[in-house]
Amino acid sequence: MSEDAGVPPPLPSPSRDLGRLRDDLDRHGYCLLEAVLGEGERERVVEALTGPGSSSRERPQPDDGAPLWSYRDGDEWVPLRIGEYALDYLVGHPVALGLARHLLGERFHLSEFAAHVIHPGNRIMELHTDQWWMPQPGIPGEPAVRPGDITREVQPHGRPAPANRPISPSVVLSFMWAITDFTAANGATRLVPGSHLSGLHPDPAGDYDEVTAEVPAGGAVIWDARTWHASGANGSGAPRIGVQTSYCAVQFRQLRNFTLGLPPEVQASLSDDMRSLLGFRLWSSYGATDDYDVEFARPGYERAGERVSRTD
Ligand SMILES: O=C(O)CCC(=O)C(=O)O
Structure with missing residues (x-):
């Protein structure tokens, strides 16, 4: 039966078909990539997180020889470095770049490159959007928040239904690689389908229809930054590891300051495409x-x- 007959389109399931991924992203605000990374590629991420120089490793360690992370709780964001542990393919993966181009246009920047490790026993994260700082479209004469005064708290809350007045476009694509399986039991990303079209933000006290994005290790959960989402609770015995590579439209500020942070010798080793992605290339001055x-x-x-x- 067709959508015209009043039957809602099925929710995304893991696929590697770019056309299907694009359609799911447009319609539901997210899509799921089936496993495309091999075991060796995933192991390199774990090495980067636990190896010398990792900011995760530099935090206090158990002195009883217990495995790294075995005593941690909560969640942690661990920045990953361009040019190390041969991980750059994650930010330049053709599926990631194809979806970023679909949402953002020909020019865009890498905004973030970090692992999100959800430890067993974490506290559940609050639903949010990844462009909470975006100015709202307004009607002349209506009160408006000045762009530099925006905080998460002042943005309008409401139901996730499609808006009946203009809303802001998406200016960020969030891409979360699943380095371990993402399951309902270990804290897979939760999302509210269709919420990207509401122009609103979730109320922290609200109760919404969420889905849990279960994908196999080597796949990814990808969302339009306007989509309401958060990580889940990890009730399993092992960490859930994701790597976020998010991309922002070329005129917006990147979450990570790669142009300042990259050592000159790493910059010199990168291709023009990678330097453009990181923000070194001028855009109309x-x-x-x-x-x-x-x-x-x-x-x-x-x-x-x-x-x-x-x-x-
Ligand atoms: O790690 C996740 O599953 C979601 C992370 C998240 O909420 C975010 O990147 O904004």
């Missing part, structure tokens, strides 16, 4: 250091003493 006419920005101190003017 935006992102310049001191020369508006170059394609890629370079440190201002390399041009000390020279002045180059913008012409438009």
